[in-house]
Amino acid sequence: MAVPARKVSKTRGATRRAHLALSAKAVTKCPNCGEVIKAHRVCKNCGTYKNKQVIEEVEKLEEVKPEKKESTKETKKVKKEKTEIKEKVKKEKSKKEEK
Numbered sequence: 001m002a003v004p005a006r007k008v009s010k011t012r013g014a015t016r017r018a019h020l021a022l023s024a025k026a027v028t029k030c031p032n033c034g035e036v037i038k039a040h041r042v043c044k045n046c047g048t049y050k051n052k053q054v055i056e057e058v059e060k061l062e063e064v065k066p067e068k069k070e071s072t073k074e075t076k077k078v079k080k081e082k083t084e085i086k087e088k089v090k091k092e093k094s095k096k097e098e099k
């Protein structure tokens, strides 16, 4: 049942919140690469669990994916710009030749 805030004493509220504290996560170091990782979890840095390779080529996947997306967008833009520049140059050349 909802109780108005002013009807709950400071002590009662504080007592209720005494159990809301966050506990520190269980953290260990990766035996393979020394990276700080969560306990009983696969290392995201090198992709190993209990010194066994579970995920292959984690570094490559993480490195390549964002670059590809950015690069494709950039290359499309760059290609458009290049084609525009080429067309301009062609027009200028044709004008010069006419003169």
Ligand SMILES: [Zn+2]
Binding pocket: 030, 031, 032, 033, 034, 035, 043, 044, 045, 046, 047, 048
């Ligand atoms: Zn590792």
